[in-house]
Amino acid sequence: MSNRRIFAGQALRTLRQRRGLRQAQMASALGISAPYLSQLETDERHLTPSLADALRAAFPIDWADLAPAEADTLAESLREALADPQLPGTMPAEQVERLARQFPAFAESFVALHGLFAKGRQRLEMLDEAIGSDLGGSEIAGGRLPWEEVRDWFHLANNYVDRIDRDAETLAHQIAGDEASPRIRTMQQWLRREGVTIEWASGVALRRFDAQRRHLQLDSAQPNESSRFQLAYQVAALALSDQIAEIVASAPLQTEAARHLLTVGLGNYAAGALLMPYERFRSAARQLRHDIDRLRQLFHVSFEQCCHRLSTLQRPQARGIPVFFARVDMAGNITKRHSATRLQFGRFGGACPLWIVHEAVAIPDRIHVQLAEMPDGIRYVSIAKGLVKPSGSYYRQPRRYAVVLGCEAALADEFVYADGLNLTNEDAVTRIGISCRICPRDTCDQRAFPPSDKAIAVDPSQRDLVPYRIVEG
Incomplete structure (x- = not known):
């Protein structure tokens, strides 16, 4: 020793x-x-x-x-x-x-036992997620759909891809110069120097690239932030094509569809890293105490793009504050998720109804703030905002969803949204869980169903907010 x-x-x-x-x-x-x-x-x-x-x-x-x-x-x-x-x-x-x-x-045995305990807890959560999803049969059997493979690949990479991130940062400095982020004009100039012609049209796909003709077609009706992102995707896809191909080739994916999805995912990652270069963005985030609206104005990105980028700041010796990020649709499905904190949430929806993100879906265009505590006692400051993406046509419903971002309450000084919270008031804490099936709280009046590892007692002569009592032991 x-x-x-x-x-x-x-x-x-x-x-x-x-x-x-x-x-x-x-x-x-x-x-x-x-x-x-x-x-x-x-x-x-x-x-x-x-x-x-x-x-x-x-x-x-x-x-x-x-x-x-x-x-x-x-x-x-x-x-x-x-x-x-x-x-x-x-x-x-x-x-x-x-x-x-x-x-x-003894110390080595304790560390090993704790590792086994943590893995067992994670397996229980994954099993619960599988049981609670429509895809449960294939998940339990060990099969995964292509998008699940890619989602888990990013999760195991801690949502940070060092080689892509650093090369995109270098490219951003070459294109943007002293500006915080590349502009539409400068990205178009870069593409034209690469022999790419650009066409803006209405009623077309958001982005379509003809590699043989070197022709890029973009939808002129999309919001400005989306246009910048699609241009950034194409710039990154061309400039970093070799790096992306090598990472995809080495990834342990089972299907060709999964490899194509990872290619797209890495392109999206590179686009975010190009528009929000790592050190510039990280420094600004710390300085502005993670004020999303001020950050998005500085880097000319959308609210969701900014939140997602904050969840990728995991560069060794230069990390951002650990945050969790998720996107939830109108049905409660979690369609994007990543956590660099100790909080882990369900992969197939069924999230706790007390989580503020559900309220944000119903009441868009305002920032909702919540001080929440998980069953393990860890508290988090969360923000959620409902977003509406226009469809461009009366006959197509706009896309409605919410994004949520949060950090542990111990880091509240770094998070501007905690300023209005009374972090010492026990009554101000919302006690949430991952899923009703594994949540140990026996006094929650918004349970969808009882925990799967405990018995229940039903008294026909008595009715409370839930029609059963959880039996301990």
Whole structure:
């Protein structure tokens, strides 16, 4: 077991300068004296486990980027396992380190058991999702439809594709120069230099590209943000075609349809990365405290495009705040989803009716804010907005859906939408779950059905908001 001391002077100085803090201010946030912090910054003193915990708590995003490599991976793994919100109480960092050092076999067994527990919990959630979907038979049998394969590929990639993201960022700087984001005019100029002719027409597909003729046709009736995105898609599809093809070829997909869908998905990803270049967008998001409307005006994108891009900011040593993002249609189906937080939601709809996204679908064009708590005790600040996409014709219904974005309440200072919430008021918390089938809450009056792992008791002589009582044990 290693006892190597960790010195973090450069990381501490960088963090303090990044946040614009004086030594006294940062020392106060960490609960230490300014002279002690000064000694840490000059590497006269080493970083203790308790101080590392204080840094994680006070500056979770910045410290994740800047922290030096852990001296003891077993102690770090044990700390993460013990931090599971479903485990009672907390253990001081020094005790965790001592436990890992003195009883390494026990620590390794505990970490392994926690890993098995987490996998078992995930399997239960996936099984519940499959049972609750019309596609349950194929999912339980182990088969997946092509779009499910691609959705899971992005999920396992943590919704971040480093090679595509970095190359799209470089391309954006070449096209946009000093501007925050490439304009329609500059993207059209780039395409024309590549020998592509462009036609804007009404009543056609949103985008159609004839590779042989090098001819791009775009629907002139679509909103400006959609036009920019379709142009960005075509630019990225041409400029990054080799990178996209190599990633698709190496992906463990079962069908040709899935490979085509992944090609499209990576093209969409590249288009978002081109319009919202990583470091420019990440810096602006931090500076504006993730105010979506101000971000979308700066980068000339739609509300949904901006929310989706925030969910992809997972570059190592330069991560954004961990957020979850989803899109929900009028029927409650989750048609897009990703979570970089501990919150996971159903893949086939059936989400908790108390989740604010359902209200947003019914009341569009305003931002709804919610402080919610999951059964594991973790609280989240969520925003949801209902969106309406015009169809261009009286005889075609407009598309109506809502997008939801959120972060853990512990990061509320980074999220402008938390400013109007009373985070300490227990009555202001909405207690939601993933799905009624696995939700343990026995006092919820909006259950669609009881949990699948518990018995119920029905008393014909009594009726409450739900016609049964959940039996514990």
